[in-house]
Amino acid sequence: MPDTSPLILIVDDVPANIQVLAEALRGEYRVKVATNGATALAIANASESRPDLILLDVMMPEMDGYEVCHKLKSTPSTQNIPVIFVTAKGDVIDEERGLQAGAVDYIIKPFHLAIVKARVSNHISLKIKTDMLETLALIDGLTGVPNRRRLDEALNNEWKRGMREQQSLAIIMSDIDFFKAYNDHYGHGAGDQCLKAVAKALFNTLNRPSDMMARYGGEEFIAVLPHTDLQGAMQMAERWRQSIEELQIPHECSAVAHHVTISLGCAAMIPSNNLTPQMLLKQADQMLYRAKKNGRNRVGSSLT
Ligand SMILES: [Mg+2]
CATH class of the missing domain: 3.40.50.2300 (Response regulator)
Incomplete structure (x- = not known):
């Protein structure tokens, strides 16, 4: 041990x-x-x-x-x-x-x-x-949005509800592009400000009361979208992507833009006994990886 x-x-x-x-x-x-x-x-x-x-x-x-x-x-x-x-x-x-x-x-x-x-x-x-x-605590100290623990709880609850109602449950996983380079270049204080601004923009872009988002890790944010299929999740993800572009936070060290951008991965499932919330998370993570591989500042899904 x-x-x-x-x-x-x-x-x-x-x-x-x-x-x-x-x-x-x-x-x-x-x-x-x-x-x-x-x-x-x-x-x-x-x-x-x-x-x-x-x-x-x-x-x-x-x-x-x-x-x-x-x-x-x-x-x-x-x-x-x-x-x-x-x-x-x-x-x-x-x-x-x-x-x-x-x-x-x-x-x-x-x-x-x-x-x-x-x-x-x-x-x-x-x-x-x-x-x-x-x-x-259920709130992320820096950004004020729900933290990973809160997200895990919400995801498990929505999973059970989706199973009862046989409704599609979707996840968006997003990640700030070249955030390490941002921190190295502008300093951790600026990095924190950037995280706060991104969290706020993402939070304000969600519009249904049942949608929830959380800071999942360092520069990772996740949305849980009940009653949403893959197409719906991709539309929401595109709105998230645009909301960060519109902030126009300068990022000299990004290889894809002159400002801060995010990459996103979407996945959706109708919950069943053969599946788990972890599978949904994993799929969204793989689609995020796809978005990064395809050039970042974009949405990845099994349809892209
Ligand atoms: Mg000494």
């Missing part, structure tokens, strides 16, 4: 300092280490190694701890990772600066390992509770 214990990232330019902390925390936690800010940020940003807590040295050459903390706190995917500064700088001013940079705690060297362990344990349990609350 994979180890799912909380992951702690220890950042310090002096390997001996890392070793002391790592030895104290291993056993109870998984531990990753970095000896400079750039490596720490790379580890924190990779979704497969995202830490649950970071112990961060303040004084490091090139990028100091304040800057690392600032970068973590200004990136949506890393802003909720609690940071504890571990430092020899014991002045009130330093401590204040650390807490203002967004750290949850401040440990001054030389430290007692028992105290470090107790503080780490406290912040880890808070982190686990926060994560749980986020999963339980």
Whole structure:
């Protein structure tokens, strides 16, 4: 079984300092280490190694701890990772600066390992509770539209209803074209603004009360359309595509337009016992892939 214990990232330019902390925390936690800010940020940003807590040295050459903390706190995917500064700088001013940079705690060297362990344990349990609350919520924090959990619920309900009524249920899966390039070029703040604008336009374009949409992943949005066949879904998808074109959000790094565009995949089924909602999702995903392969900024379906 994979180890799912909380992951702690220890950042310090002096390997001996890392070793002391790592030895104290291993056993109870998984531990990753970095000896400079750039490596720490790379580890924190990779979704497969995202830490649950970071112990961060303040004084490091090139990028100091304040800057690392600032970068973590200004990136949506890393802003909720609690940071504890571990430092020899014991002045009130330093401590204040650390807490203002967004750290949850401040440990001054030389430290007692028992105290470090107790503080780490406290912040880890808070982190686990926060994560749980986020999963339980039904609204995506950034865009304000329903999240994936809400969508899964709605899809299952509509699936059952479609089966009872023997009515076609459709899905549109959409994805912002070249969004990674957008983020890299314009920065994460602009990336968030773009996601919000796209979510709002898509939301406003749905017109039947029974239609629902959700943010499905990073730059992926999905619509669930009851009582809709494939033709109807394709018409709706084309309206979604146009609504994003009309925003005219500049995108210098897109290979298909000078502005932000989306690709879309449609699928529809009459739900039955031989089929599952996952099959419908999978088909829509394959049609999204087809739209991308055919040049993006377009709608893909089994008819295209
Ligand atoms: Mg140092």
